[in-house]
Amino acid sequence: MATYQAPDGWDALGDPTRRAIVACLAERPRAVGELADELPVSRPAVSQHLKVLKDAGLVTDQAAGTRRVYRLNPAGVAALRDQLDTFWRRALGSYQDIVEEPTEEIP
DSSP states (O other): OOOOOOOOHHHHTTSHHHHHHHHHHHHSOEEHHHHHHHSSSOHHHHHHHHHHHHHTTSEEEEEETTEEEEEEOHHHHHHHHHHHHHHHHHHHHHHHHHHHSOOOOOO
């Protein structure tokens, strides 16, 4: 039996609606209603997507009167960026190793 695991940032961003929410929040913090107005999904659906993003550490929320305002979590986004930088450095290192390999001369 598999145990429940909180989604990581990459899993959370696998959904196009969640990527659209992250893109909106990259512009500025927003409430659920504002996000729903810009996306082709309902407010309850936006709330569910925000929960996944929050569980993955990509967004935070704060009460503002009767609303909750969501914003990107700089630490969560930075962690994804660090992972991408690591992948990129490894890929470049591998490419450099291949380019610098001595080639066999054909007789």
